[in-house]
Amino acid sequence: MINKLFAFLLFTIALSFYSCTQQSTDLNPKKVLLIVENRLSTSIEMSIKQYKTDLENEGYLVEVTEEVNASTPPAEIRKILQKEYDENNNLACAVLIGNIAAPLFNDKANQGDPYWHDYLADFYYMDLDGIWEDSDNNGVFDEHKDTEINLWSKIRKKLNLGDNRTPEIWVSRIRTDMLTSLGDEISLFKKYFEKNHNYRTGKLNIPKKRAFVVSAGVDVLKSDWGANPGKIYSDLEINQFHQNLGDSLRKILNSEDGYEWGVINVFSGPRIHHFSYFYKNFDPNFWKSKDGKEQIVKYSDEISDSNDFSWLDVKSIQPKVLFYHLLTSEVGRHNYPDYLAGMYIFSGYGLTAIAGTQHSGSVGARVLYDELALGKSLGEAWKNSLVWLIKHAEDPVTIRYFPDEKEVTSAGKSNYKAVLIGDGTLKLPKRK
Secondary structure: OHHHHHHHHHHHHHHHHHHHHHHHHOOOOOEEEEEEEHHHOOOOHHHHHHHHHHHHHOOOEEEEEEEEOOOOOHHHHHHHHHHHHHHHOOEEEEEEEOOOOOOEEOOHHHOOOOOOOOEEOOHHHHOOOOEEEOOOOOOOEOEEEOOOOHHHHHHHHHOOOOOOOOOOOEEEEEOOOOOOOOOOHHHHHHHHHHHHHHHHOOOOOOOOOOEEEEEOOEOOOOOOEOOOHHHOOOOEEEEEOOOOHHHHHHHHHOOOOOEEEEEEEOOEOOOEEOOOHHHOOOOHHHHOOHHHHHHHHHHHOOOOOOOOEEHHHHHHHOOOEEEEEEOOOOOOOOOOOOOHHHHHHHOOOOOEEEEEOOOOOOOOEOHHHHHHHOOOOHHHHHHHHHHHHHHOOOOEEEEEEOOOEEEEEEHHHHOOOEEEEEOOOOOOOOOO
16 A cells, blocks of 8 residues: 555656646746637637737737637536646646636635625636635535645645646636626627727836825735736835725826826725725724624625715726726626726726725736746736745735734635736836
8 A cells, every 4th residue: 555655646746746847937928828718709709810910919829719608617617628738738828708607605604794795706717727626515616625635735735846726827807797887798898808908019008117005094005915016117106094985086087197007005996996994994893793793794785985986987088097906805706797907997098907806906026026037927927926826825025004013814714705807918018
């Protein structure tokens, strides 16, 4: 028995090294899989053809599949991705276009909690060899494991052989059916892909090379869980922790010169930023109670004062901002009417946004900006940030709240609560 186990471990170690070697020496062009909801195939056919051509002109191999519909289970979609990845070894990413099913994830202890609710987790489509379990078969994943054998997981970690929970590909999604207040679904798709084409071909009058930070409660520039746009931008407008941040954000987004990049950190509902949240005298013990949680969920989705910033503001302003890092709760819930990340992307100049799908949700790995500074695409930089978070999941992470409070948490808490909305193949503008 011991000899068999030893032989198995040797074989698995060899296989791990072989896999790493294969991936690192593979010179095939990167492949993009466009998964288009089949209901849309005719209506946006010309937009998809143009998008495919644009990607091919940038050196990608592109395949379009229209075999998926809104009721296709996530497990079937993951099988499509696994098959493509295993057969060709060059799949870099998938872009989900339309109403493509989103898997749900949550700690088992939090399931049924109105505040720490089950949340959309596209990470399931990105990690293709990890083990995802739904231990009570209720349709919500509650565990994500490296292998079934705990001893082997420890050996892999000790020998630095990698972690099967890290993503092999990145996934972004382009969805407009929940944004009817902006216009009809097909028109929004066509406008987005036209904007995308114009950006790629230099026809879009892009904003100045600058960024902004608006943060209500966390000093994101000094926190480990935060953002570091200063790695890329010397022209950086910072608005943090004052009582008129809603008006500050409106002023920034109304700028005629616009911004390449924006960081927003604030307590949010799916379609509202609540900038007054940190100034109200909340009793933390009450908010931990069932009644408190139910009230805060209701509060999350209601405009409560003039300092709130909602989807209505985005629709009205049509901001000249290309990319967003939304270090917020909830706004990436693309199955929610008028979801705020979608409003940012399908209004004005918006192209891509990293956004949270539950409280404390969006990816706050500062290495994101190192990756972007190297010229990586939004999707690749995001994926590499998630890899970093998995590898450092047990490391302490400092969050600095205003004015001088500090919390130490772990790096692995925000892996699953973020999605990438828009086109992840895009990069920051190249300038002469």
